[in-house]
Amino acid sequence: MTVTAGEPREATGPGGSEGSGGPGGPELWRMLQRAQARITRALEAELLLGHDLALASYDVLTRLAESPDRRLRMNDLADRVLLSRSGLTRLVDRLQRDGLVEREACPDDARGLFAVLTDDGAVRLAEATPTYLRGVHAHLLGALGADELSRCAAVLARLAGPPSGEG
Amino acid sequence: MTVTAGEPREATGPGGSEGSGGPGGPELWRMLQRAQARITRALEAELLLGHDLALASYDVLTRLAESPDRRLRMNDLADRVLLSRSGLTRLVDRLQRDGLVEREACPDDARGLFAVLTDDGAVRLAEATPTYLRGVHAHLLGALGADELSRCAAVLARLAGPPSGEG
């Protein structure tokens, strides 16, 4: 058995315009990973530097702000934020320590908890949002054309699966 | 890095919907994150389940296998693998514990180390590669058309920045 079972020996490189033949798969995936990591790090650094806010925290705050009554069940929040349940528990712990979020029991279901955006959290989010938006434009949109943008949106929508961002 | 004086568009305050005017920016970024996370988790789970190999480990093994003499300086490897220096140190530690990789001093530079793919590591990589490829096809290519694929490749190549996979 050879080591290179299905590995593309040597790709044509980033400029190669091969649309079929196979090497597109893993290579595309690598690039997707790289792109995501690059943008994530840039955004995280800018947010952290300017507002002491991690990207995940910003996401939580945003989701909460988007939701009616600024509140969301932990479970739903976890889905939107792309974190495990335990991960969200810890993150909300931290946010609560910082006074950006509160936990509130919901009367309907005694085992359910709401994460509620506090006033302080809303302010912090409002302060950080311009930085976030600026970062997204600089790192994502800056490298894209308008047509590519819409195309990617369609493709990514399929890859991202269930939206889970709509309420 | 200088944050160019971009136009913050609309810094929607708390409660406002950020998407008004164009769903392109943050929404696209959200989808990119979701897509990457989704595929990463699926791949990681499959690789872990079938071969006791984390995705990062698989990446390291692959990079090593692609390189001449199956070896790479730690620094170069860290760039390719999208990990910090310390992160790579720990990962190679684990890989070395498992006998998949070895460290070798290089004669040119006494402070430099090569990470070398062992025979065992090559076997393990060969075993895992079909799973990996299958996963990429299932989760990435399965949702894409051929034309979308090449388009995305071009876009992502730009977003991913320097290839850093080429010598």
Added chain:
DNA sequence: CCTATGTAGATGCATGTGCAACGTTCTAAG
């Protein structure tokens, strides 16, 4: 030779993450 600056990796520490297990509460079945 000796010192100063830069580079390659490794390590201490703090943090973040997920899995598995747990307690609690809701729902269904008897």
Added chain:
DNA sequence: CTTAGAACGTTGCACATGCATCTACATAGG
């Protein structure tokens, strides 16, 4: 009412990650 099973959220544990720091080596300048 009692019991079984499922769902919500939290916690114990191990692990992975990054930043700042540290050691060892390399290179430039005296």
